[in-house]
Amino acid sequence: MSLTAYHKMQLYGALLLLPAAVLLTTFAYLPTITTVINSLFLPGFRGAPTEFVGLENYQVLFDDPTFWKVARNNLIYAIGTIPTSIALALCMALFVNGKLRGRGVVRMAYFTPTILPMIAAANIWMFFYAPQIGLFNQLLGILGFSGVNWLGDPSVALGSVIAMSVWKEAGFFMIFYLAALQSMPPELKEASDLEGTSRWHFFWRVTFPLLMPTTLFVLINALINAVRVVDHLFILTKGGPNNATNLLLYYVYENAFSFFDGTTAATITVVILLVLAVVATLKFTILDRRTHYQ
Amino acid sequence: MSNQSRIRLERVTKRWDATTAVDDISFDVTPGQFVILLGPSGCGKSTTLRMIAGLEEASSGRIHIGERDVTRLPPGDRGLSMVFQSYALFPHLSVADNIVFGLRSRKVPKAEQRERLARVAELVDLTDYLDRKPAKLSGGQRQRVALARSIISEHPICLMDEPLSNLDARLRSDMRREIKALQSRLNMTVIYVTHDQVEAMSMGDRVILMQHGKIVQDGTPDELYNRPASAFAASFIGSPAMNLLPLVAGETGAVIEGEPSTLVAPMEAAGGHLGVRPEDIELRPAASPGVPAKVVSEEYLGADTIAYVEVGSHTLRVRLSGKPLLTGQPCSLFWASKNIHLFDANGLRRDDMPLSDFAPPIRSIPRPPAVGSFQH
Incomplete structure (x- = not known):
C-alpha cells in the first residue's frame, strides 16, 4: 500500500504530536477521567464489587459542614493572597526598576523567598510565629504587648498562613513584572515627560495597561497556587486548629491519605477542577478581550 | 515673529x-x-x-x-x-x-x-x-x-x-x-x-x-x-563623497601622491589633501591637459555613471552622464581650479593659495546638472 503525499503529511504531523499526547494522556487526562469515575462509585468492602451511586457522593460532600468550612477558608485565602501579592509584586518591581543604589542586591533580596523550598520557608516562619520564643511575639513583648498565638488561635491562624504565602509569592511575581517593565521602551516615558504627564497619570494610562498581559498571567498563577497549597499547611498547622486553616487540596490529601477515603478525595478534586475551569473560561472571555497584547 | x-x-x-x-x-x-x-x-x-x-x-x-x-x-x-x-x-x-x-x-x-x-x-x-x-x-x-x-x-x-x-x-x-x-x-x-x-x-x-x-x-x-x-565635512556631504587625494611636494609644486608628472596645487599645499567632487571632474582624451589616469571600473546608475579612475596609487570617483563604457581606457582628468578644495595637514580648509587651471580651457566646461547629485 502506498501513501499519498497528503496522508504522509498527516502521519508526519500525528507522529510529531505523539510524545506530548502520550505524556498528557498518561499523566493528565487518564487520571482526570479515573477521578471523575471514582467520584461516581462507592468502593466495595471485603471484596464486594464497587457500586455505582451517581451523584450521591456529591450530595454527601455538599452536606458536609467541614467541606464548606474548608471551601470558605480557601476563598478567604485566595482573596487574602492574590490581590495583596500582586499589588506588592508590582510595587516592588516598580521600585527596583528605577534608578537605585544597590539595585541588584534589592532585587535578589526580593526574589530570595521564591528560591527557598516551601518546606524551608515554612520552617523559618515557624520560628517567627512560635508562641513564646517566636520573633513576632518577642518584638511585641519589647513593645509591651502580650503575645499572640499566631498559629494556635483559630481567628488568627488563617491570617498567619496568608501572610506567609504573600511573602513567598510576591517575589516570584515581581520577576514577571520586572521583565515586563524592562521590555517597555524608555521612549514612552520620555514622550510623556515631554508632555508634562505626571507619574501617577503615566502609570495609570500607560504602564498599567501595558502590564495587563503580565497581570493576567500572574493572576492565573496566583489562583492556581491558591488551590495548590499543601506543603506549608503540612509544616505550619496541619489544617488546624479545628480546620481553621484547612484548605481544599490539603483536605483532599487528608481524605485520601489520612482517612483512606479515596472516593471523597476524588469528589472534592472534581469540584475543584470544575471551579477552576469556570474561572479560566471567565478569564479568557472577559479579561482577554480588554487586554492589549503586543 | x-x-x-x-x-x-x-x-x-x-x-x-x-x-x-x-x-x-x-x-x-x-x-x-x-x-x-x-x-x-x-x-x-x-x-x-x-x-x-x-x-x-x-x-x-x-x-x-x-x-x-x-x-x-x-x-x-x-x-x-x-x-x-x-x-x-x-x-x-x-x-x-x-x-x-x-x-x-x-x-x-x-x-x-x-x-x-x-x-x-x-x-x-x-x-x-x-x-x-x-x-x-x-x-x-x-x-x-x-x-x-x-x-x-x-x-x-x-x-x-x-x-x-x-x-x-x-x-x-x-x-x-x-x-x-x-x-x-x-x-x-x-x-x-x-x-x-x-x-x-x-x-x-x-x-x-x-x-x-x-x-x-x-x-x-x-x-x-x-x-x-x-x-571631514567635505567627505560627509555629497554622494558619492568628495575625492580626497594626499598631496606631496613635486619639483615646482604639490602633486598627487604617485603621480608626479602633473602639478595640481602650489607648493604650500603639500602634506595636505586636495578635494574635488566627482561631479566637478571631467574625463578628457588621454593627450589633453590634465592629470593622466586610467578608468578601472564603472557603476551604472541609470541617469549617470560613477567611474572609478586610477591616479597614481589612488582611486577617484567621477560622475559621468549616460553610460559611457570606458573601462580600461587611459584618459586625462580635468577640473576647473575654482572647483577644488585644499585642506591642510590637520584637515582644515585653506583658501589662501593661488590656484590655476591646468591649461587654458579649450572650451567652456559645463558643470553637470545638479539634479540627481543628492539622490541615493
Whole structure:
C-alpha cells in the first residue's frame, strides 16, 4: 500500500504530536477521567464489587459542614493572597526598576523567598510565629504587648498562613513584572515627560495597561497556587486548629491519605477542577478581550 | 515673529564619567528656522537634542529657550515637542488617543481636544485611521501619528530625532517634503537630528555638522557643499563623497601622491589633501591637459555613471552622464581650479593659495546638472 503525499503529511504531523499526547494522556487526562469515575462509585468492602451511586457522593460532600468550612477558608485565602501579592509584586518591581543604589542586591533580596523550598520557608516562619520564643511575639513583648498565638488561635491562624504565602509569592511575581517593565521602551516615558504627564497619570494610562498581559498571567498563577497549597499547611498547622486553616487540596490529601477515603478525595478534586475551569473560561472571555497584547 | 522659540546653547557639555559626548557647544537658532544636526553616529548630535529637550541634563553650560533659562527645567515645562526615531507611540491606545495624550495630561477641555484633533488629523491625513491601534498602521502612518502628536501641542518648537530612519527610501523622500511643508506652514522652529546628508541638504535652512562632540561646520547646505570647512565635512556631504587625494611636494609644486608628472596645487599645499567632487571632474582624451589616469571600473546608475579612475596609487570617483563604457581606457582628468578644495595637514580648509587651471580651457566646461547629485 502506498501513501499519498497528503496522508504522509498527516502521519508526519500525528507522529510529531505523539510524545506530548502520550505524556498528557498518561499523566493528565487518564487520571482526570479515573477521578471523575471514582467520584461516581462507592468502593466495595471485603471484596464486594464497587457500586455505582451517581451523584450521591456529591450530595454527601455538599452536606458536609467541614467541606464548606474548608471551601470558605480557601476563598478567604485566595482573596487574602492574590490581590495583596500582586499589588506588592508590582510595587516592588516598580521600585527596583528605577534608578537605585544597590539595585541588584534589592532585587535578589526580593526574589530570595521564591528560591527557598516551601518546606524551608515554612520552617523559618515557624520560628517567627512560635508562641513564646517566636520573633513576632518577642518584638511585641519589647513593645509591651502580650503575645499572640499566631498559629494556635483559630481567628488568627488563617491570617498567619496568608501572610506567609504573600511573602513567598510576591517575589516570584515581581520577576514577571520586572521583565515586563524592562521590555517597555524608555521612549514612552520620555514622550510623556515631554508632555508634562505626571507619574501617577503615566502609570495609570500607560504602564498599567501595558502590564495587563503580565497581570493576567500572574493572576492565573496566583489562583492556581491558591488551590495548590499543601506543603506549608503540612509544616505550619496541619489544617488546624479545628480546620481553621484547612484548605481544599490539603483536605483532599487528608481524605485520601489520612482517612483512606479515596472516593471523597476524588469528589472534592472534581469540584475543584470544575471551579477552576469556570474561572479560566471567565478569564479568557472577559479579561482577554480588554487586554492589549503586543 | 516672537522671540518665544529662539533656542540658544551656551558652551553646553555632556560628560559620562570619562567620555565626553558633547564638548562645549554653542549655537543660536532663530525662530522659524529648520536646523539640522548632522553627523556620524556617536558624534553627540542626539545627546545635544536630548539636552535641549530636557531628557538629559547638561553637565555644564546653559540652554535658553526664548527668554528663559531652561537648563534645569523638566522636559514638560520647556514648551517643546519631540518626534522620536521609534515614534514612541503608546501601543494600547488608538491613534486618536495617542494624538491627544499630551492634551489630556495638560487637562485641555474635551471639546477643545476634539476640535484640535480633527484639525491636526486633517493636516497629516489621518482622519480615516483615528480608531486604529498603532500596530495596524504602516510605517509612514505611524510617523504621521508621531508628527500629529507633536503638532497638536502647538508648541512653537519641535525636536526631531532621526524621524525617517525607519522608513523605506521612497517613503522617506515623500516624508521629507511633507515635514518641510508642515514646518513652513505652521512656522515651527525645528531642530532635526540625522546622519543622512541627503535629509540635511534637502530639508535644512541651516546645517550644523558635528564630529566627536564638536561642531565642525555651521552654515547653509550651500555653504557646506561648496565650501566645506574641513576634510571631514567635505567627505560627509555629497554622494558619492568628495575625492580626497594626499598631496606631496613635486619639483615646482604639490602633486598627487604617485603621480608626479602633473602639478595640481602650489607648493604650500603639500602634506595636505586636495578635494574635488566627482561631479566637478571631467574625463578628457588621454593627450589633453590634465592629470593622466586610467578608468578601472564603472557603476551604472541609470541617469549617470560613477567611474572609478586610477591616479597614481589612488582611486577617484567621477560622475559621468549616460553610460559611457570606458573601462580600461587611459584618459586625462580635468577640473576647473575654482572647483577644488585644499585642506591642510590637520584637515582644515585653506583658501589662501593661488590656484590655476591646468591649461587654458579649450572650451567652456559645463558643470553637470545638479539634479540627481543628492539622490541615493
